[in-house]
Amino acid sequence: MIPFGTINNPTKNRPYLTYSLMLVNVLVFAWEMSLPRAELVRQFYELSLVPCEFVHGFAPAQIIDFFRSMFLHGDVWHLIGNMIFLWIFGTNTEDFLGRRRFLALYFAGGFVAALAHTVLYHYVCLPLIGASGAISAVLGAYIVLYPGTRVRVGFPFLRFFILPLTLPAWLVLGFWFIMQVFNGTAALNSTTGGVAFFAHIGGFVFGLIFAFIHTIYRGAPEQPIYHD
Secondary structure, eight states, rough: OEEEEEESSSOOOOOOHHHHHHHHHHHHHHHHHHHHHHHHHHHHHHHHHHHGGGOOOOOOGGGHHHHGGGOOSSSSHHHHHHHHHHHHHHHHHHHHHHHHHHHHHHHHHHHHHHHHHHTTTOOOOSOOOSSSSHHHHHHHHHHHHHHTOOEEEEEEEEHHHHHHHHEEEEHHHHHHHHHOOOOOOOOHTSSOOOOHHHHHHHHHHHHHHHHHHHHHOOOOOOOOOOOO
């Protein structure tokens, strides 16, 4: 399932923070592409979170690794996929929460996501990179804040075609979360790297809780109206 955008939930304010996060990710990736492959791999190990390093003890300075990991990506498709989800679901979330709370959601969610991955894969000595955990927190918040928003999605069909559909956000993001749980469970004992599904799960659950608590104290946003 590939999301293309929403059709009935325009933002009231310019989501400058979402755009800024996207820009920083793109600029960091441009820096990555300027490095020789061997140097890039070395930088991944130097700058990002490596779960097995925590087996031998934890130093406060390692906290920064959790946050630097959020801005590194393995290839252009990794970057594009993350930025599409951030662009589609981050704009409304920032618009409702405000910049400070959105920033707290993004970075705290990314931290919890990386921590969940580290606890489960403490024996893996491969760097954890990507904004997926932080963006998963945004998705978790979105399904609480705007469950009825209509999302344009495409399903790969017969390998050569995309079947376009318009579905509610709760169904799109709920399906996405179920797939993370299914794939994460299947890859639970993996030592070969790949997609950090439990980082996605941890971030998503954090976003759910964050948005739920926020709506208790500050109320829910006005829900978009959809007309056929």
